[in-house]
Amino acid sequence: MTTVPDQAQVVVIGGGIIGCSTAYHLARDHKADVLLLERGRLTNGSTWHAAGLVGQLRTSASITRLLKYSVELYSTLEAETGLATGWKQNGGLRLACNRDRWTEILRQATTARSFGLEMQLLTPAEAQDLWPPMDIGDLVGAAFLPTDGQASPSDIAQSLAKGARMHGARIVEGVAVTGFETAGGRITAVLTDHGRIACQKVVNCGGMWAKAVGRLAGVSVPLQPVQHQYVLTEPIAGVTPTLPTLRDPDRLIYFKEEVGGLSMGGYEPNPITWAENGIPDGFEFQLLAEDWDHFEPHMCQAIERVPALQHAGVKQMINGPESFTPDGNFILGEAPELKGFFVGCGFNAFGIASAGGAGWALAGWVMDGAPPMDLWVVDIRRFSGLHRDDSWVRARTVEAYGRHYTIAWPHEEYASARPRLVSPLYGRLKERRAVFGSKLGWERPNWFAPEGTEPGDVPSQGRANWFDAVGDEHRACREAVALFDQSSFAKFEMRGPGAAERLEWICANRLPREPGRLAYTQMLNPRGGIECDLTVARLAEDRFYIVTGTGFRTHDGAWIREQLEGADAAFEDVTEGWATLTLMGPLARDLMAAVSPADLSNAAAPFGSVREVAIAGQAVRALRVSYVGELGWELHMPVDAAGPVFDALMDAGERFGIRPAGYRAIESLRLEKGYRAWGADITPTDSPFEAGLGWAVKLKSGIGFLGREAAAAVAAAPLKKLLAGLSVADPAAVLVGRETILRDGVPVGYLTSGGWGYTVGRNIGYGYIRNPDGVDPAWLRDGRYSLVVAGDEHPADLHLEPLYDPGNARLKA
The missing domain is CATH 2.40.30.110 (Aminomethyltransferase beta-barrel domains)
Known part of the structure; x- marks a missing residue:
């Protein structure tokens, strides 16, 4: 009979490699009272049939660090637990079959050096010396990471589970989660088919089931299971146990040694989703039906790379579902909908490589209330309400899967499931030949194609087809006037008797002292890192308007709400209610004078002011602020007013040389001006003083604020x-x-x-x-x-x- 405890400090749901790693690190590093629940048996989902390649290099320094930690852990785990892991540090090869791929590899080699990871660049002949069975007739070059390797996923998971038990964790199999109890927006208990378990925190490591588990708690977990196939061959001459793993991304395939033969699979551009209406009951240690027709292109590519495959016997085809996400990154962190409910899932076919580091990071996040490093690229708060739409998630995830091995072109945009969210000016901008990008579902103009040019991006490793057009937009902003549609900005209002006092506590900079003023400010976490980077405008004594970047809507909104507990203040997301036009350039004031009767002189409307003005008979909230380094205003207005205001500005702006401009011009303009970008130049692990933003921290004011002690310590050292x-x-x-x-x-x-x-x-x-x-x-x-x-x-x-x-x-x- 299964015995289930009635309480635990932390309940981990899911006994795959991620759940086992999280439980292991919670018990080993934090001495937490951990209970891991598995509805079937350990490793029964995706873990048991995963291919087991372990590569370390990613475009994020933090994610690369997590993968390096996995390698370090796997190399010592067997000695700790006595259970074999199948870990083999045989290195990893990555091939380039064309010049664009070779440029990508050269950039990856630079990234590896930046992140402290050894990566060797090889000639085709040198690559063949390491991997004799392959044909190198089409190779331009290759890269070799000697510390990459391969492992047995089930064995690692079982070893982590044993290690978790050795450090005091309890693991119970055959227990299904049926629901949750909450109080005051916080998790209080897990409900199971074996009874209620009181707890302080929950970690959803449910793998393919994580979406369904999240819904039981009202938490959105955007992922989609996708069929992934690979084959295992009979022994092949020249395939030795020391053969490195091999990725051939131009052919969309990978290889690893398996008992003298090869394991070979790939990432096709037309993947097949699975369980669109939910995973069938009882799906445990099961595979899907073989689909040789779908796999045939991979097999043909593999035979061209390894001619011996033409005569090798195939022992087995594995067709197993794996969880993928809409942006190809996994999901970690505390859910914005529910305090104490954490998520670790959606590992996009590199869960084995990630598991050690992800479990370590997630355990620290659970116990400390904050990630141990900058993990924004995998933070669950990077998603929004859009990601509750299963059909949208499915369409975008299919594209993300199909890109797994394609060249990562600079500035490349996703094409699927668009358009979804558009500003009221979308049609007008499209008529002016806008080339749109997508951010959190919003269509945003990246650049405007001149007449006679194709309005679309052409991928390039060098200067892209839009380079000159963006330069013209840039110069219009510097020399005349440019108009940007930034309606996708996330916008919030805070109001109430306690709003000013609580905002003063949350903001690192001084709050605007009187209505009609705004402040640029960071919001710091208790460690003094930059949690948010935004502007706060004071509309009245007890009413504030907060503007932040499109992609940070969920993150910043959740952060602010968390700090409002107990405050006499209301907080509302008003993003869809307000359009934003940003008018910038040395002639911006002249143009404003032509369309508005308001006095917008420097005396009446200085930098950092907010005023309501009339344009084309519409009430417009004019914020004198800039992210491009020129005179100008952010013009915020109800969405119904956007069309008339845009038309008035463009019509009157003709004599001033006005030009519609896009986000790529903004990027160039802000780089010249030295403005920081949150998530890149500034993150929750960076102090304002390290980022050159100490001038925006009110240490000398004597006013208390969140993160003050940590900020003062950084400033003093x-x-x-x-x-x-x-x-x-x-x-x-x-x-x-x-x-x-x-x-x-x-x-x-x-x-x-x-x-x-x-x-x-x-x-x-x-x-x-x-x-x-x-x-x-x-x-x-x-x-x-x-x-x-x-x-x-x-x-x-x-x-x-x-x-x-x-x-x-x-x-x-």
């Missing part, structure tokens, strides 16, 4: 890192971020963002320069700098002030 600008004159270099920063030839960091500055005529990047002995401006200026870009070293100039208008004369004109 020597900094170990400092964000700096670097520019490269050579136009042949193309900065996209993650390029290695060298100081006197020694790596000291990497770029967090990069692009081209059209006004200054240089590549511009930003990144943290690190030194364990301390970083200050004098030390920074004393060095000689260069950037490693796609394998080539380029001399770079250091900039501690903005390259453009460092005195803000144009901004405050």
